[in-house]
Amino acid sequence: MSDLNTSQQGIRNSKMFLGEVYFWTATVVGWKRLFNQDKYKQVIIDSLKYLVEKKKIIVYGFVIMPNHIHVLWKVKEKNGKEMPNASFLKFTAHKFLKDLETNHPQVLEIFKVEKDGRDHQFWQRDPLAVEMFSKEMFQQKLDYLHMNPLHERWNLANRPENYYWSSAKFYEDSINDFGFLTHYMERY
Numbered sequence: 001m002s003d004l005n006t007s008q009q010g011i012r013n014s015k016m017f018l019g020e021v022y023f024w025t026a027t028v029v030g031w032k033r034l035f036n037q038d039k040y041k042q043v044i045i046d047s048l049k050y051l052v053e054k055k056k057i058i059v060y061g062f063v064i065m066p067n068h069i070h071v072l073w074k075v076k077e078k079n080g081k082e083m084p085n086a087s088f089l090k091f092t093a094h095k096f097l098k099d100l101e102t103n104h105p106q107v108l109e110i111f112k113v114e115k116d117g118r119d120h121q122f123w124q125r126d127p128l129a130v131e132m133f134s135k136e137m138f139q140q141k142l143d144y145l146h147m148n149p150l151h152e153r154w155n156l157a158n159r160p161e162n163y164y165w166s167s168a169k170f171y172e173d174s175i176n177d178f179g180f181l182t183h184y185m186e187r188y
Contacts, residue, residue, distance in 0.1 A: 014126040016085055021060070021074045021187065023141040024085065026127040032110060033066040034096065034122065041165050043095045044069060045178055047088050052180040056084040060138075060184040063145040063166035065154065070145040072138065072184070085127065093122045138184055146171070 016022055028034045035041050041064045048071070051057045056079045061072040079087040097120055100108035111120045132138045149156035149163035160168035169175045171183070 014129050016075050016083060016129045018075055018077060018083075021072065021132040021138070023130040023132060023138075023145075024071045024073060024127060025068060026071075026085075026089065027068040027124045029111065029113075029121050029124050031067045035064055035066050035069075038165075039099065040096060043092050043099075045165075047091050047095075049178065049180045050091075051079065051084050051088060054079065056087075058182050059167075059180055060182055060187070061142045061145055061167040061171070063148050063163070063168075065148060065156075070141075070148065072132070072142055072145070074187075085129075089123050089127070093120075096122050138187075142167075142171070142184065 016024070035044075044064055048057070048059055048062065052059055056075070056077055058074040058076060059071060060074070061070075063070050075084050078084070082090075096111075097108070100111070108120065111122055113119065113121045115121075130141070132141065146160040146166060146168040148154065149166065150158070150160065157163035160166065161172040164177070167178075167181050169177060170181045
């Protein structure tokens with residue numbers, strides 16, 4: 001898995017540019033399993049859907065794991081003054097905070113921090129962004145994210161398309177349960 005932690009040059013890259021396609025990984029701080037509950041996975045889905053509807057991004061593939069997400073996406077334009085990935089992280093963190101304050105204050109305590117003028121942190125700094133330079137590279141990352149739920153560490157499904165919280169069913173059975181996916185062959 002070391003190839004996912006570094007860019008082509010061996011240095012972690014979180015910078016993204018408009019008009020480019022990226023394999024993007026965002027991780028919950030401390031690898032805590034915040035996404036064990038479906039309602040937090042739905043926050044991610046809703047945020048991606050909103051950004052697609054506003055034509056800020058194109059989503060080609062994704063998977064939501066218990067403590068991280070992988071997204072293959074194109075960042076099309078800024079969302080106001082910020083990049084769509086920054087809006088995504090900010091919006092989802094706000095939703096997690098509000099729900100945990102109301103419904104699970106004891107869980108909220110494990111996300112408590114006192115830095116950068118904030119009280120809580122949900123996402124690790126510097127998500128990984130790997131630019132997709134070829135169709136082959138894109139296909140390799142798409143296969144990786146679809147196979148992730150089957151890994152023995154997770155054991156979330158027996159086949160990629162059986163794991164609901166990913167784009168695998170879209171590619172295997174042409175079923176777009178989420179309504180915001182674009183097939184990667186439309187790019188190539």
